[in-house]
Amino acid sequence: MDPTPTPVVSESAPPVLTREQISVRLREVALFQGLSQDDLSELLGISEAVRVDAGEYVFEEGERGDHFYVIVHGSIELRKATGSGFKKLAIMKAGQAFGEMALLNQTPRSASAYALEDTYLLSVSRAAFAQMLGGDTLSVRLLKNLSKALWATSVRLAAQNQTRGSTDHDTGHETLAEFNRLLRARLLPRVTPRVSGYDIAAATLAPRQGSGATAWDWFVLTDGRPAFAVMKAVKNDIFAAQRLAAARMLLRSLAAEPQPSLGSLLTKTSRGLRAGWIEGLSGPVMVGIVALADGAGEWAEAGAITALVVRRDGAAEDLSRHAPPLGEDGDRNYESEIIVMAEDDCVVALTDGHSDAAASVTEALEGRGIGNARDGLSRVVGRASPADGSTGGSSDVSASIIRRTAPSR
Structure with a gap:
C-alpha cells in the first residue's frame, strides 16, 4: 500500500x-x-x-x-x-x-x-x-483540444479495463462517440421556422448508439431567403460530429456574406474545408441545401444526398447530381438550379444516399401524397432507416420536407 x-x-x-x-x-x-x-x-x-x-x-x-x-x-x-x-x-x-x-x-x-x-x-x-457548445465559433475552436483530452482519458480507461480482464476494449471509441452525440444534439436547431407559403418539417433520427454523423440546419441568407440544409460526414468515425460542426460554421459564416448562388456558397465552403481553415477538423462533408422564395426554391448539393421534387400528382423528379462532397475537390465549382413549385409540390432531401433511397422515398409517399410535411417526414425517414432510439439501431439519418402551400397573396 x-x-x-x-x-x-x-x-x-x-x-x-x-x-x-x-x-x-x-x-x-x-x-x-x-x-x-x-x-x-x-x-x-x-x-x-x-x-x-x-x-x-x-x-x-x-x-x-x-x-x-x-x-x-x-x-x-x-x-x-x-x-x-x-x-x-x-x-x-x-x-x-x-x-x-x-x-x-x-x-x-x-x-x-x-x-x-x-x-x-x-x-x-x-x-x-x-x-x-451551441455556439458557432468558440465550440469549434474547443473541439480539437477537447477531443484529444477525451481520447487520452478514454485510452487510459480502456487500459484499466484490460488490466482488470474486462472484455470491453472499445471504451475509447465509445467515449468519443458519446461526445459526438452530445455535440450533434447541441448543433441541431430547437425549432423549425415558419415560412409564409410553405409547410416545413425537418428532423434527425438519432438512435442511442448512432455516431452523430448527420444533422440538419437552417439559416437566413443576406437576401432574406431562409435556407434549409441536411448534411452528413463522409467518414463515419469518432470525429464525425466535429467535422459537421466545422462545415456548419463555415456555411453559416459564408452565408452571412452576399453570394450569387447556393452553388457559390458550397464552392467557397468546400475550398475552406479543403484548405484547412479550421485546423484538424476539416474533412469531406455531404450537404444538400434549398433556399426558399415565393413560389420557387433554389437547390444545390455536394455528395450523395437523396433529393426529389414530388409533384402534387405524385410524379417524382430526381434532383440528385452526386457532385463530390465538400472538401474533397478544392477545384470543384458547384452549381444550383431553380425549382418552380406549385401548390402541394414538395422538395424532399435525405442524407441516405444509397442507390435505392429515392425509390424508398417514392414508395413511402405513393398513393398517399405528402399530406402535411410532418406526416410525410415521418414516413420518409421511417422507410429510409427503420431503426429508432428504442431499437438500438446505429443508422443516423437527417431529412427535410418542404411543401408549397397556398401562394402568398
Missing part, C-alpha cells in the same frame, strides 16, 4: 483569485490553447472558482461526476483504489485539467482527486459547457 503523502500547506497560494490571474492560467491549459481573450471571458462567465484545502478530496472514485476542473494554483494527485490501498495515477499541476469525462455524462468517477497542497481550481459544470 502506498502511504498517503503528507499534504503541503503552500504559503504562496493566493488568498483571492482575480480574473486576470485565472486568465493567465487558462492560457496555459492545453484544452484552451488558441482561444481569444473574448473566448476566455466566455469561459470565465460559466466557471466557478473553488479552493480545496491540502489533504481534502475534490471528488472520490465512484461518485457521480458533473464538473471538470482546471488547476489554477496547487497540485492534485489522481489515485485509484486497490485491494491494499490505492495506486497513484498522476500528479496534476497548475495549467492542467482533469475530470473531463464529466462533460459527457454523469458516469461514476474512475479515480479520486486528492489535493497535495492548498489548491485553487476553476470548475465548469457539464450543463454550462453543453450550453456553450
Whole structure:
C-alpha cells in the first residue's frame, strides 16, 4: 500500500483569485490553447472558482461526476483504489485539467482527486459547457483540444479495463462517440421556422448508439431567403460530429456574406474545408441545401444526398447530381438550379444516399401524397432507416420536407 503523502500547506497560494490571474492560467491549459481573450471571458462567465484545502478530496472514485476542473494554483494527485490501498495515477499541476469525462455524462468517477497542497481550481459544470457548445465559433475552436483530452482519458480507461480482464476494449471509441452525440444534439436547431407559403418539417433520427454523423440546419441568407440544409460526414468515425460542426460554421459564416448562388456558397465552403481553415477538423462533408422564395426554391448539393421534387400528382423528379462532397475537390465549382413549385409540390432531401433511397422515398409517399410535411417526414425517414432510439439501431439519418402551400397573396 502506498502511504498517503503528507499534504503541503503552500504559503504562496493566493488568498483571492482575480480574473486576470485565472486568465493567465487558462492560457496555459492545453484544452484552451488558441482561444481569444473574448473566448476566455466566455469561459470565465460559466466557471466557478473553488479552493480545496491540502489533504481534502475534490471528488472520490465512484461518485457521480458533473464538473471538470482546471488547476489554477496547487497540485492534485489522481489515485485509484486497490485491494491494499490505492495506486497513484498522476500528479496534476497548475495549467492542467482533469475530470473531463464529466462533460459527457454523469458516469461514476474512475479515480479520486486528492489535493497535495492548498489548491485553487476553476470548475465548469457539464450543463454550462453543453450550453456553450451551441455556439458557432468558440465550440469549434474547443473541439480539437477537447477531443484529444477525451481520447487520452478514454485510452487510459480502456487500459484499466484490460488490466482488470474486462472484455470491453472499445471504451475509447465509445467515449468519443458519446461526445459526438452530445455535440450533434447541441448543433441541431430547437425549432423549425415558419415560412409564409410553405409547410416545413425537418428532423434527425438519432438512435442511442448512432455516431452523430448527420444533422440538419437552417439559416437566413443576406437576401432574406431562409435556407434549409441536411448534411452528413463522409467518414463515419469518432470525429464525425466535429467535422459537421466545422462545415456548419463555415456555411453559416459564408452565408452571412452576399453570394450569387447556393452553388457559390458550397464552392467557397468546400475550398475552406479543403484548405484547412479550421485546423484538424476539416474533412469531406455531404450537404444538400434549398433556399426558399415565393413560389420557387433554389437547390444545390455536394455528395450523395437523396433529393426529389414530388409533384402534387405524385410524379417524382430526381434532383440528385452526386457532385463530390465538400472538401474533397478544392477545384470543384458547384452549381444550383431553380425549382418552380406549385401548390402541394414538395422538395424532399435525405442524407441516405444509397442507390435505392429515392425509390424508398417514392414508395413511402405513393398513393398517399405528402399530406402535411410532418406526416410525410415521418414516413420518409421511417422507410429510409427503420431503426429508432428504442431499437438500438446505429443508422443516423437527417431529412427535410418542404411543401408549397397556398401562394402568398
